[in-house]
Amino acid sequence: MKNKLLIIGASGHGKVVADIALRMNKWQNVAFIDDNKNITTSMGLEVIGTSEEVSLHINDCDIFVGIGNNVLRQSVHEKLEASGASIPSLIHPDAIIGSQVNLGIGTVVMARTIINCGSIIGKGCIINTASTIDHDNYIANFVHLSPGVHLAGSVTVGQGSWLGIGSVVSNNVSITGGCTMGAGAVVIKDVTEAGVYVGVPVRRV
Numbered sequence: 205m206k207n208k209l210l211i212i213g214a215s216g217h218g219k220v221v222a223d224i225a226l227r228m229n230k231w232q233n234v235a236f237i238d239d240n241k242n243i244t245t246s247m248g249l250e251v252i253g254t255s256e257e258v259s260l261h262i263n264d265c266d267i268f269v270g271i272g273n274n275v276l277r278q279s280v281h282e283k284l285e286a287s288g289a290s291i292p293s294l295i296h297p298d299a300i301i302g303s304q305v306n307l308g309i310g311t312v313v314m315a316r317t318i319i320n321c322g323s324i325i326g327k328g329c330i331i332n333t334a335s336t337i338d339h340d341n342y343i344a345n346f347v348h349l350s351p352g353v354h355l356a357g358s359v360t361v362g363q364g365s366w367l368g369i370g371s372v373v374s375n376n377v378s379i380t381g382g383c384t385m386g387a388g389a390v391v392i393k394d395v396t397e398a399g400v401y402v403g404v405p406v407r408r409v
């Protein structure tokens with residue numbers, strides 16, 4: 205671990221990421237990188253350059269991708285990882301993490317989230333505010349669980365899927381990669397084809 209943290213992305217999601225990093229109190233300095241040259245500060249923190257300049261900071265900073273879009277976050281994260289960057293995981297002090305939970309690098313766990321025992325969370329995931337992941341879930345890489353998502357026991361969510369705000373998944377259900385579940389969706393059976401799903405119970409749109 206380094207004593208500086210650089211967050212790639214200074215807009216909405218990046219700001220929440222920075223807030224969590226500051227509350228963790230592990231880094232002496234937290235700053236942003238952003239490709240919008242008009243943004244010079246965010247959250248009172250300095251924006252020190254664009255993504256082209258990230259390589260200049262790899263030796264002296266931990267680096268975290270604070271980009272909400274799953275595809276873009278995956279692409280930036282994978283380049284960083286390949287270049288040997290030190291990528292932390294970030295956990296809000298008010299999150300509750302059970303025993304035998306594994307969290308991948310580049311994953312952020314936001315306030316009031318609960319992850320119960322035996323769950324595995326991949327890398328580059330967003331476990332957003334007040335979501336719950338019950339026991340023995342498997343969340344693959346680059347998934348976003350929006351605020352207030354509730355996953356029952358033994359749920360699987362495949363790579364890059366995005367579950368919209370307030371969506372709910374029943375126990376033992378598996379959602380394949382590349383899915384979008386709309387706000388308030390309820391998933392009661394396996395979803396085996398990538399696509400956009402909405403409603404209670406979900407239908408593909």
Ligand SMILES: CC(=O)SCCNC(=O)CCNC(=O)[C@H](O)C(C)(C)COP(=O)(O)OP(=O)(O)OC[C@H]1O[C@@H](n2cnc3c(N)ncnc32)[C@H](O)[C@@H]1OP(=O)(O)O
Nearest residue numbers: 350351367368369384385386387388389400401402403409
């Ligand atoms: C901190 C944060 O902000 S994290 C981000 C949280 N944000 C969210 O959770 C947003 C989730 N996004 C949604 O729910 C979106 O509506 C999506 C992604 C599911 C669909 O968006 P689009 O692809 O633009 O679809 P579009 O708006 O054209 O809707 C297609 C159809 O699905 C319906 N639909 C869309 N969303 C929903 C929903 N959540 N529940 C029920 N029906 C829905 C529409 O009414 C429309 O139906 P119709 O064809 O009968 O008219």
